[in-house]
Amino acid sequence: MIIVISSPTPVSKEASLINHLFDEGLPVFHLRKPDSSSQELVLLLQEIDQVHHSKIALHSHHYLAKSFGINRLHYTEASRKQLTDVDFAENENILTTSVHSIADFKNLSDHFSYAFLSPVFNSISKPDYESKPFDLSGLDKNIVTKLIALGGIDETNCRKPYEMGFDGIALLGAIWNNTNGITNFKKISQIIQEGKKISQMYADET
Numbered sequence: 001m002i003i004v005i006s007s008p009t010p011v012s013k014e015a016s017l018i019n020h021l022f023d024e025g026l027p028v029f030h031l032r033k034p035d036s037s038s039q040e041l042v043l044l045l046q047e048i049d050q051v052h053h054s055k056i057a058l059h060s061h062h063y064l065a066k067s068f069g070i071n072r073l074h075y076t077e078a079s080r081k082q083l084t085d086v087d088f089a090e091n092e093n094i095l096t097t098s099v100h101s102i103a104d105f106k107n108l109s110d111h112f113s114y115a116f117l118s119p120v121f122n123s124i125s126k127p128d129y130e131s132k133p134f135d136l137s138g139l140d141k142n143i144v145t146k147l148i149a150l151g152g153i154d155e156t157n158c159r160k161p162y163e164m165g166f167d168g169i170a171l172l173g174a175i176w177n178n179t180n181g182i183t184n185f186k187k188i189s190q191i192i193q194e195g196k197k198i199s200q201m202y203a204d205e206t
Helices: 014-023 038-047 050-055 085-089 102-106 160-164 181-205
Strands: 002-005 028-031 056-058 072-075 094-099 112-117 146-150 168-171
Touching (some): 002 181, 014 028, 014 181, 028 038, 028 050, 050 056, 160 168
Parallel strands (some): 002 028, 002 168, 028 056, 056 072, 094 112, 146 168
């Protein structure tokens, strides 16, 4: 799985770029605008093709989801800790969250579809956000929640998280911190697909 997370700040022709990413096969887009008002999010969502709304995960202003046909809600570490069993029982959306340690990931509720673990590599969008040594070798293979690598991922290292044991990757700086975001997404998607084909070929041979 390849996920793209929005730039935290406004980007020129942002909706057009998001639509283009979806048209290139992006399966899930995380809309994270921590400093944006609900009205600003509404204006952006209105410019994104409605056919793609079900592929969007909201990080804030969750109450907007129903109006736009969105069924993916993301919770930060802080907001996750405020959730109760009742919240989970009454929530029919696809829930996701963020963690910064393997221990926190192991303690997550099964109600979360996947979690971002970061920073896997030194961040592109945050120069001072340096990677941590994550050891996934001891993870229980029966964990329901998928683990998504985030932080510093680009075309030079995008296969490595899968080799480390991650279930997918999330892109941020590789898309928004340059003028070739769409091209980078296409390159990374191709690299991942080629890697899967090679892995499947070896599996078939054995």
